[in-house]
Amino acid sequence: MKVVKFGGSSLASGKQIEKVFQIVTSDSERKIVVVSAPGKRFAGDQKVTDLLIECAERCLLKQNPLEMLAAVIQRYATIAEELNLSSEIITEIQADLEERLNGDRSKPERFIDRVKASGEDNHAKLVAAFFQEKGVEAYYVDPRVAGLVVSDEPGNAQVLPESYERLYSLRERDGLLIFPGFFGYSKEGEVFTFSRSGSDITGSILANGVKADLYENFTDVDAVYSVNPFIVKKPKEIKELTYREMRELSYAGFTVLHDEALVPAFRAGIPVQIKNTNNPSAVGTRIVNERDNTNGPVIGIASAQGFCSIYVSKYLMNREIGFGRKLLSILEEFGLSYEHTPSGIDDISIILRENQFDMEMEGEITRRIKLELHADEVKFEHGLALIMVVGEGMRHNIGTMARASKAMARAIVNIEMINQGSSEVSMMFGVKEVDEKKAVQALYEEFFFPVVTV
Amino acid sequence: MKVVKFGGSSLASGKQIEKVFQIVTSDSERKIVVVSAPGKRFAGDQKVTDLLIECAERCLLKQNPLEMLAAVIQRYATIAEELNLSSEIITEIQADLEERLNGDRSKPERFIDRVKASGEDNHAKLVAAFFQEKGVEAYYVDPRVAGLVVSDEPGNAQVLPESYERLYSLRERDGLLIFPGFFGYSKEGEVFTFSRSGSDITGSILANGVKADLYENFTDVDAVYSVNPFIVKKPKEIKELTYREMRELSYAGFTVLHDEALVPAFRAGIPVQIKNTNNPSAVGTRIVNERDNTNGPVIGIASAQGFCSIYVSKYLMNREIGFGRKLLSILEEFGLSYEHTPSGIDDISIILRENQFDMEMEGEITRRIKLELHADEVKFEHGLALIMVVGEGMRHNIGTMARASKAMARAIVNIEMINQGSSEVSMMFGVKEVDEKKAVQALYEEFFFPVVTV
Incomplete structure (x- = not known):
């Protein structure tokens, strides 16, 4: 049925x-x-x-x-x-x-x-x-x-x-x-x-x-594409992807299907077939719980603009129990939700969606972080794009990061931020918005149309 | 004087x-x-x-x-x-x-x-x-x-x-x-x-x-070495490095000088010269506030074992304001300090020093995260090593990540975690402890003795 x-x-x-x-x-x-x-x-x-x-x-x-x-x-x-x-x-x-x-x-x-x-x-x-x-x-x-x-x-x-x-x-x-x-x-x-x-x-x-x-x-549309067709012409169609891949791609801009809508079907383990009313003979894209790895490590690349980062540095930050928690509490009091928190030893960057705040709030947040956490430096950086490179196949595929970062280096894109945890089926890169397009094109070229490089 | x-x-x-x-x-x-x-x-x-x-x-x-x-x-x-x-x-x-x-x-x-x-x-x-x-x-x-x-x-x-x-x-x-x-x-x-x-x-x-x-x-010792001499024989000596580089390297195992000892000199902007009593004519290593970039992007590589990660996943985590803060609060109640928190959309990994807790605490933490945060999955992973690749020169050097990750791929090392924020002078990789040595050797070879690859 x-x-x-x-x-x-x-x-x-x-x-x-x-x-x-x-x-x-x-x-x-x-x-x-x-x-x-x-x-x-x-x-x-x-x-x-x-x-x-x-x-x-x-x-x-x-x-x-x-x-x-x-x-x-x-x-x-x-x-x-x-x-x-x-x-x-x-x-x-x-x-x-x-x-x-x-x-x-x-x-x-x-x-x-x-x-x-x-x-x-x-x-x-x-x-x-x-x-x-x-x-x-x-x-x-x-x-x-x-x-x-x-x-x-x-x-x-x-x-x-x-x-x-x-x-x-x-x-x-x-x-x-x-x-x-x-x-x-x-x-x-x-x-x-x-x-x-x-x-x-x-x-x-x-x-x-x-x-x-x-x-x-x-x-x-005939299918979910492996990359935004406005960035890469006639991109490869995805025949099968997992719920999880779908969700990772949706996060940064894939809008064919709102991923949360799939939750009830997902919970019951029912596959979802995306098809085109105007071209019903096209196979479409199937969203499943698990899939065979047939596409190489990467199934899709998505990107979205409109992010910013708050960079906070403080000497000996990593000795201070509770620093991160206090910092997040301040943002929470402003009703801000954040996306990621890459950190060094003495610094942490909070990546947020830019549409959440205005200049005034920005000043107030800077003031409070300096005052309450005695931070050495608090700095906002605007105009960031996040790029998600997604695929179940990269879970333990050695060298995927090397290929991705090399592709961006070839395109002369500076990587502002990388966030990759364990058990991931995605790699996330932060780049300047102006670099988004060429970064995505370079990644697509690397993972979908391999080219011989010197 | x-x-x-x-x-x-x-x-x-x-x-x-x-x-x-x-x-x-x-x-x-x-x-x-x-x-x-x-x-x-x-x-x-x-x-x-x-x-x-x-x-x-x-x-x-x-x-x-x-x-x-x-x-x-x-x-x-x-x-x-x-x-x-x-x-x-x-x-x-x-x-x-x-x-x-x-x-x-x-x-x-x-x-x-x-x-x-x-x-x-x-x-x-x-x-x-x-x-x-x-x-x-x-x-x-x-x-x-x-x-x-x-x-x-x-x-x-x-x-x-x-x-x-x-x-x-x-x-x-x-x-x-x-x-x-x-x-x-x-x-x-x-x-x-x-x-x-x-x-x-x-x-x-x-x-x-x-x-x-x-x-x-x-x-x-004659100087601070660019890498642990127990991992790479006769490694390059560092002539000059910044306080910040010193600190990043100290974080993961460089022990010639405990970096916090330098704070008073650092605050006064006084350079520190490391020299060898038994070979005083050796130039040694100078630690300064700023240095000229003469070494390429990387000045040193350090690594340390004894880390573990707590992986927490929950569907729609990123919609939940306060999730990260609550998670960190639980760890804080156990008196745990954490190092890094790489995150995906629906998951977050907390990297901690392993010596902080025992099996019992591990069970209790898992129980509380599941109970209080309704997490779908909580998983401990032990035996992680962190590798720091450090250098002021990598601040805006395009392609450093590509070189580092490619070197590790060549050595068949799987990267478990990457943490790189903005304004960084270091890249941090998490690998399994068994892979630490070959990863460090591969990185050293890449950044200090470039070899021609096919």
Whole structure:
């Protein structure tokens, strides 16, 4: 049994939904279909979810939402028309939307969540109607009835453990099940949405709940690439990677799939197949618990900008029990989360995401570290990029670091920071942002297209 | 003006003291001579300081100390005889020792400190007597009179800031000043000794106090070597290195000079010259604040065994503000100091010195980390060696990491850990202890004797 999830662009138009129909019905193992709200049809188009959020916000500001509402209805109506569906489904959607917009506004965040979630909920109904129209036994599934119970955190709902047991009974139901993504119901029966990539999360939860053999995630790319295609043209596609590799790559910029969305499937040991709705014959990328090493030490390279470091030096630092802990406590008091802390004997660098603080906080932090920890020097360095070189195969592969650092030396990139612990499946390099591109290109060349060097 | 310090082996016999006399009098800038207690004359010989400690401990246990006392007196008597000194000096030393041993024993640690310090104190008197006998104007200096004031911590006295100003007046005194190393006096006038390398500390304090041009530290090696001679035969001598390089090298095993002893000289910007009493024409090694880069990126390689790592992994660790701080707090509660914390996204390794804990503590730490931090995995790895590759020249030298890691790959050494922060003058590698020797040899070959590779 497979759970199949389609993203917004895969369901943005009648033509796309016909592709979805072909894909789903071509494999009898595809039992549960998770549906997103209609996404963009072309660059500059608006996602239904964004229209719904604007609609809800207008209501809260006591502005007239009718124009936005009409735009939403129009999106569904266009799709229904393209699919030759009766207008009944649109009447139903309109009634549902009006009911939501006229609902209780005393808790604005919950109101927004209810309106937002309609994008998926109504689209699932529409898709189910289409499948039925085509003569397939298919049913819209109400997450409340199915038992997808979540915490009452608007925009950040967490699935509650009892959901899995309840969802298991979906296995017994006849026909194809069309399930709206992005939201669940609290114990009190209220709608709450997941965080970003919400439909991916729903699919992952369902795959776990019904103990699927595979969770297929259809999106608009053929595969996960071994490197950012904006940095290296036509990079190698990854056929198979582990959850852990996926997560390491996601950390620094790979955005095909938000890695946390995979946790429920990961916990149940269910593989995830990334595929392209627009090119379903492409093999795609499979994310698994373990894989054979067939790619050499490195499977992918990812990078991200927007980091900075706080360098703190103090003579005899390493004799001082508690220095590191006190330093981290100060950052914690500023609400800062840090990424890494490479250290020497008398110094330590804290690597953080730059968007967390401003100049004023920077001065205040410097002051406190000097005052409270009697540091000799405190220095901020901005504009750092982190590069992750990832692969299960490098776990005990002698010489991978040599190859990586030599590649960067050839590209005349200075390595500002290296962080490599034991049991790692990745190497992390810090470089200046201006060097990011050439560093990544050099690493790609080294590990994917070996060249003869003098 | 130079402050000159001689170690125990440089003053272990009459013959050695004659060498010292030649060295001191050959340069009129050598004004203050810091003297250690007589050291070993041959392998298996006993140091006077060790005899004195045993002597004091016997007194405290109410055992007869006379035999040990006689052995101490005998050492001085033999030296006096070799130098043709009158027996008067030995009578004086004997009286001093008896007075110390008959002193107040109510505070055992202070009693031991007083007895221990006599080794340097009496030897300074003997050396001064010999210089006078040779017709040189030389005076024993009493640290109390000179104003070397220290904190009242037995075996770990810290110099008090007012000492420096008081010691400055030594500049005005006539003749050569023979100053006993290893101890000072508290404000209450009691003797307290420094920690290990105590005479080095005295020399460093005096150099600062009198604002010397140079602090010469005579020992029994020609120079600081670029690598441990037990690992690489006849390694290159280092002509000049910075304090910081010295400290980085000391951290992992270079023991010619205990780096903390240099702090007072370092603070005053006074260079330190390491020289060999037995080969004074050898240039030796100069330790300075800044140096010209003449050695390529690397100046030295040091390594030390006896480290272990605690590997902690937890899915989504990097989202959790305070995780690292809480982890370090637990270790702090066990009184553990840690060295480094290389980290990945979902894991962190804590590198610690292995001698800090036993199996029981290991189990307890594992239990607490799992319980309090809900870690997925906690794992100890023993038998790690740290290798430091040090050099001011690698600060912005592109390709040094590539050369180092390639050298280790050639030697088929797996790198367990790399820790390199910004503004570093060193690279740190963690390897298994069994790989230490071949890793260091490979690094030495790479940076000191470049070989052509295919």
